[in-house]
Structure formats: C-alpha cells, structure tokens
Amino acid sequence: MSSPSAASPPPPPVDAGAPALDDLRAEAFAWARKPRRFGSWYVTEHMVRAMRAYGWTIVVGAVGQPILYLLGLAVGLAALITVPIVDHGQQVSYLMFVAPALLATATISVASEEMTYPVMSGFKWRRYFYGFNASPLSSPQIANGVIAGATARMFVASVAYYLIVWLLPFGAVPNPATGWLAIFAGVLAGLAFGIPLMAYAGSIQDDKGQFALVQRFIFMPMFLFSGTFYPLDTLPLWLQWIGWISPLWHGAELGRVATYGAAVDPLMIGIHIAYLLALSIGGYVWGRRIFVRRLAT
Amino acid sequence: MISARSLVKAYKVKGKPDFVAVDGLDFEVAPGESFGLLGPNGAGKSTTMKMIGAVSTRTGGDLSILGLDPDRYGPEIRSRLGVVPQQDNLDAELNARENLYVYGRYFGLPGKVCHQKADELLAFAQLEDKAKSKVDALSGGMKRRLTIARGLINDPRILLLDEPTTGLDPQARHVLWDRLFRLKERGTTLVLTTHYMDEAEQLCDRLIVVDKGRIMAEGTPASLIREHSSREVLEVRFGSDRNQQAADTLQGVGDRVEVLPDRVLIYAADGEAALERVTAEGLEPITSLVRRSSLEDVFLRLTGRSLIE
Numbered sequence: 001m002s003s004p005s006a007a008s009p010p011p012p013p014v015d016a017g018a019p020a021l022d023d024l025r026a027e028a029f030a031w032a033r034k035p036r037r038f039g040s041w042y043v044t045e046h047m048v049r050a051m052r053a054y055g056w057t058i059v060v061g062a063v064g065q066p067i068l069y070l071l072g073l074a075v076g077l078a079a080l081i082t083v084p085i086v087d088h089g090q091q092v093s094y095l096m097f098v099a100p101a102l103l104a105t106a107t108i109s110v111a112s113e114e115m116t117y118p119v120m121s122g123f124k125w126r127r128y129f130y131g132f133n134a135s136p137l138s139s140p141q142i143a144n145g146v147i148a149g150a151t152a153r154m155f156v157a158s159v160a161y162y163l164i165v166w167l168l169p170f171g172a173v174p175n176p177a178t179g180w181l182a183i184f185a186g187v188l189a190g191l192a193f194g195i196p197l198m199a200y201a202g203s204i205q206d207d208k209g210q211f212a213l214v215q216r217f218i219f220m221p222m223f224l225f226s227g228t229f230y231p232l233d234t235l236p237l238w239l240q241w242i243g244w245i246s247p248l249w250h251g252a253e254l255g256r257v258a259t260y261g262a263a264v265d266p267l268m269i270g271i272h273i274a275y276l277l278a279l280s281i282g283g284y285v286w287g288r289r290i291f292v293r294r295l296a297t
Numbered sequence: 298m299i300s301a302r303s304l305v306k307a308y309k310v311k312g313k314p315d316f317v318a319v320d321g322l323d324f325e326v327a328p329g330e331s332f333g334l335l336g337p338n339g340a341g342k343s344t345t346m347k348m349i350g351a352v353s354t355r356t357g358g359d360l361s362i363l364g365l366d367p368d369r370y371g372p373e374i375r376s377r378l379g380v381v382p383q384q385d386n387l388d389a390e391l392n393a394r395e396n397l398y399v400y401g402r403y404f405g406l407p408g409k410v411c412h413q414k415a416d417e418l419l420a421f422a423q424l425e426d427k428a429k430s431k432v433d434a435l436s437g438g439m440k441r442r443l444t445i446a447r448g449l450i451n452d453p454r455i456l457l458l459d460e461p462t463t464g465l466d467p468q469a470r471h472v473l474w475d476r477l478f479r480l481k482e483r484g485t486t487l488v489l490t491t492h493y494m495d496e497a498e499q500l501c502d503r504l505i506v507v508d509k510g511r512i513m514a515e516g517t518p519a520s521l522i523r524e525h526s527s528r529e530v531l532e533v534r535f536g537s538d539r540n541q542q543a544a545d546t547l548q549g550v551g552d553r554v555e556v557l558p559d560r561v562l563i564y565a566a567d568g569e570a571a572l573e574r575v576t577a578e579g580l581e582p583i584t585s586l587v588r589r590s591s592l593e594d595v596f597l598r599l600t601g602r603s604l605i606e
Contacts, residue, residue, distance in 0.1 A: 019328070021363070021364035022364070024298075024363040024364055024377070024454060025363060025364045025365060025373075027377065027454075028363050028365060028370070028373040028374060028376055028377045029373055031373070031376035031377060031404065031405070031451070032370075032372040032373040032375075032376040033405070034404075034405025035372055035376060035403060035404060035405050036372050038405065039372075039403070042399075042402045042403050042405075043403075045399065045402060046388070046399045046402070046403075049391065049395065049399060050388060050390035050391060051390075053390040053391070054390075126386060126387075126388065126389055127384060127386040128386050128387070128388045129386075130352075130382065130386050131382070131386035131387070131388075131400070131447075132403065133352055134350055134352060134375065134378070134380035134382065135375060135376075135400065135403035135404060136371075136372040136373070136375045136376040136403065136404060136405075137372070137375075137403055138371065138372060295352065296352060296353050296354065297353070
C-alpha cells in the first residue's frame with residue numbers, strides 16, 4: 001500500500017485565469033445573502049406550487065366539507081335538537097355552537113394531511129428535502145417552509161369555512177364584527193396540532209401505518225370528545241381531559257368567543273391561546289431539531 | 298477550490314466503537330480540474346461528498362471549500378455548488394421545467410432569470426420536449442440529466458456528482474458523459490465519485506483511489522495504471538474448478554498472475570506473447586482476451602479486491 005502523499009503527484013498548477021480565493025469568497029457571500037434571509041419563503045413557494053398538483057382536492061375539500069356538514073347538521077341533526085344549547089350560561093342555536101368547532105376541525109384535518117405525508121415524502125419516499133438542503137437553504141428554513149406552506153392551505157380552508165357559515169342563511173355567526181377572528185383561532189389550532197405532528201413525521205424512519213393510527217386514535221377521539229358537538233362539561237369528568245389536552249377544544253372555544261361572544265372567562269381565553277402557542281412552539285423546537293439532525297446524515 | 302487535510306468522519310454506534318467512514322483524507326482540487334474519488338461501495342466516497350457539499354459536518358481534520366469553512370459558512374458554500382446526488386430527489390408533484398424553476402429560486406434568483414435558466418438548461422440536458430412532463434414520466438437517464446441540469450441552475454463553481462451513472466443503461470451513460478464533458482470543456486470544476494473505472498478514465502483528470510475511508514493511491518488515470526499495473530492484461534478462463542491449478546502452473550508468466558473466481562489475469566507488457574507462453578505450457582484456456590490495463594486492475598492490485606463485488 002502506498003502512502004497517500006508519498007506516491008501522489010502534486011495537483012496541477014492553478015490556471016492563471018482562475019479567480020482568486022478572495023474573489024470566490026466574496027462571490028459566495030453575495031450569493032448567500034438572499035437565501036439566508038428569505039430561504040424559508042422559497043420553500044413555502046415550492047410547497048404551495050406543489051399543492052397545485054392537487055389544487056382541485058384542496059378547493060373542493062375547503063368549500064365542499066363545510067357545505068356538507070352544514071346541510072347535514074342544520075337540515076338534519078339541528079331539526080332533531082330543538083332544545084337550545086346552553087354554553088357558558090348562554091342559550092345558542094345548535095348550529096352556532098358547532099360551526100366554530102367544525103371550522104377548527106377543518107384546519108386540523110388540513111394540518112394532519114400537510115404535516116404528515118409530504119414530510120415523509122421529503123425525507124424518505126422522494127427525498128426532496130435533501131435536494132433543498134444541497135442548495136443554500138438551511139434545515140430550519142426547510143422546516144419553516146413546510147409549516148408556512150401548510151399554514152397557507154389552512155388559511156384557505158379556514159377562510160372558505162368562515163365565509164360559508166357566515167354567508168349561508170343559517171345565522172351561525174351573529175357577531176360578524178369579531179367573527180372573522182375565528183379564522184385565526186382555527187389556524188392556530190391547526191398549527192398546535194400540525195407542528196408537533198410534523199416533528200413526529202420527521203422522526204419516522206419506516207412507514208408502518210403510523211399516520212393511519214394518528215388518524216384513528218388521536219384525530220377521531222379528539223373530534224368526538226372535544227366539545228365539538230356538545231359543551232365539554234356535559235361529559236363525565238373522566239372523559240373531559242381529552243378535551244383539555246386537545247387543540248381542537250381550545251381552538252373551538254376561541255372561535256365561539258369570536259362568532260357569538262361566548263361568555264368565556266378572559267383568563268381562560270388567555271389559557272386557550274397560551275396552550276395552543278405552547279404546543280406550536282414546543283413542536284417547532286422538536287421538529288427543527290429533527291430536521292437538522294436528519295438532513296445532516 | 299477544495300482543500301482537505303486529515304479529514305475524518307466518524308459515526309457513533311450504540312454499544313460499539315465509533316464507525317470511521319472517512320479516515321484521514323488529504324487532497325486538493327484546483328479550479329477547472331475534474332477530480333474523482335474511485336472506490337467500492339462503502340469506501341467513504343459519499344460521506345466525503347456530503348462533507349464537501351457542506352451538509353454533513355466533519356469529525357476531525359480541516360476542510361476548506363472556496364476558501365471557506367463548511368461548518369461555519371454552509372449556505373455561502375452551497376450557493377456556489379451544484380450537487381447531483383446518488384439518488385434523484387426531484388419533486389414528482391412538479392414537471393421538469395418547474396423543478397428547475399423552483400430550484401433556481403432557492404438561490405435567490407429572480408423568477409424571470411429562473412425561467413430563462415430553466416429553458417437554457419432543458420436544452421443543455423436535451424429535455425426540451427419533456428419540459429412539461431411530470432418527473433415520473435421520465436426515464437432513468439432523463440431524470441439524471443434533469444438532476445444535473447438542476448445542479449447547474451446557479452452556474453456553480455464546483456459541480457459534485459455522486460455516482461452519476463449508476464443504474465443507467467450504456468446508451469444513457471454515454472449521453473451523460475457527453476454532457477459532463479462539455480461542462481469540463483467550459484471550465485466547471487467537477488468532483489465525482491464512481492465505482493466504474495471506465496467512467497473515471499473518461500472524466501477524471503486526476504483521482505484518488507479510496508478504500509475503507511483511506512486513500513490508497515492518487516494520480517492521473519494513466520499514471521496510476523503505469524505505476525500499479527502492466528501495459529496489458531491477458532484474461533484466460535479454464536473453468537471455475539481449474540483456474541487455481543492453472544494459475545499455479547502459470548506463475549512466472551508475465552509480471553504477475555492473479556486468480557479471480559471466474560478467470561485468471563496475467564499482467565504483462567505483451568499480452569499476446571503471454572498467451573503464447575500459456576499454450577506452450579500445455580494449457581488450453583476455454584476463452585482468452587488481451588486488453589489494456591484499467592483502473593480496475595489498479596484497484597485489484599492495491600486492495601486485493603475487485604471494485605464491484
């Protein structure tokens with residue numbers, strides 16, 4: 001075996017026309033300036049562009065789902081439930097009560113799509129995150145872009161839902177002056193559920209149907225036991241905890257304050273917002289770490 | 298352009314000593330040079346490429362790319378590199394042209410410039426008529442060409458190619474080599490890994506032979522062959538159960554005799570003369586072939602192993 005340096009000829013002389021190292025360095029600094037600043041938005045642009053491939057699904061889902069739910073509940077179930085719902089001591093129609101919760105459900109369900117399969121695809125199936133990472137973008141910027149892309153779609157769903165419940169003649173939004181804030185409550189609930197899910201999706205090495213389990217054993221129970229269809233305090237105490245930890249209940253409660261001025265204690269409003277922010281930020285810290293670690297291997 | 302000194306990459310393995318994938322590599326790459334890392338699978342080539350690509354951090358030694366430390370200036374370095382990974386990682390939700398466009402955006406190029414570059418590069422990759430095709434509709438060779446085109450969107454100073462033609466049929470490989478050769482003529486610095494000797498001979502001005510994370514030899518393809526092998530090689534087959542016995546008889550013919558499971562290699566300046574000696578020994582090979590020495594022979598000589606196992 002020859003030693004590397006002993007047997008090796010010297011590298012060829014540097015071409016006289018080649019740029020000096022200082023120029024190359026300066027050029028690299030100039031090129032990296034914009035990606036360092038705007039990289040997260042470039043990833044967002046990519047994610048949104050890729051969504052156009054299933055753009056129809058997004059539009060039909062965002063518009064069709066609320067219409068179906070409203071018809072089902074307003075024409076069907078609400079006709080059966082003639083007794084008004086008593087929420088925080090206030091009598092409201094059944095549709096007023098469920099509309100903000102359904103809006104939050106819509107954003108959470110978008111989050112559960114956009115923060116799972118595309119993440120798995122980026123790391124494992126298509127590996128396109130590795131393609132992003134070979135460009136000047138950093139791993140945290142890639143995570144940011146995935147979140148921002150999903151947020152854009154959540155806004156589409158949330159705005160569509162709000163407009164439909166507000167504009168259709170069911171009287172689901174008696175306070176339109178503050179009602180629009182339900183859009184943001186819904187998106188915040190989606191982020192609180194979606195960002196930790198993104199981190200989990202990034203940590204999965206092999207797809208063994210984990211996302212289907214999340215859907216069945218996290219999303220579904222959350223949907224059923226988070227005070228979506230009836231006030232949470234009508235449940236026995238041993239089931240209420242599901243609502244307390246669920247982003248859906250916190251998001252729905254905020255939405256109810258916005259759309260019909262539900263008499264929620266201001267302290268509780270603060271707690272709802274803080275809880276949703278805590279889940280989002282905690283999930284972000286976890287997810288960012290997973291993106292950095294996984295893309296460096 | 299690139300300077301590596303005692304470059305080390307080790308991975309922690311639970312309950313075991315660290316796995317050292319790259320074990321003290323030293324090399325330099327000059328501007329406009331086409332530099333190759335040749336070695337079998339698992340030699341540490343891809344790990345080295347990831348460190349040069351400023352995505353994986355080194356465990357030891359020094360590494361400087363374009364005069365910058367990749368641990369600190371990753372985005373700066375990556376903004377001037379083009380990367381063609383071993384596995385294509387194009388976005389299947391987008392068409393060929395969009396893949397180029399969005400990648401250009403990552404470098405902060407304005408949309409108009411990205412569109413213009415995308416069209417130029419589709420022409421370079423001979424994919425103009427596939428501009429609107431989804432990635433999944435492209436053949437393996439086309440996907441590779443598109444990945445190379447994507448790697449050129451920022452007019453990189455250095456193009457990194459990790460096993461660029463693995464898995465391609467011979468025709469697709471030749472098309473790809475032609476494109477890479479054009480880049481080389483334009484003065485782009487190329488760094489490529491391969492376990493194909495013909496590829497290394499075609500494309501590399503200089504290369505290092507790597508095995509188990511260490512450099513076994515360094516030089517131009519011709520100088521490596523001259524230094525570590527004979528001018529010609531005679532390949533003779535006697536049948537798998539007779540090769541060893543025949544080789545024992547043939548010791549002393551040519552410079553060196555090497556037995557592989559399926560054939561015997563005789564290294565000699567004159568292959569035909571060696572073949573005459575084989576028949577003079579009373580041995581009748583089933584098949585015989587005289588060829589020029591290649592980098593495969595160099596690798597076999599240096600490691601006692603074949604490149605493709």
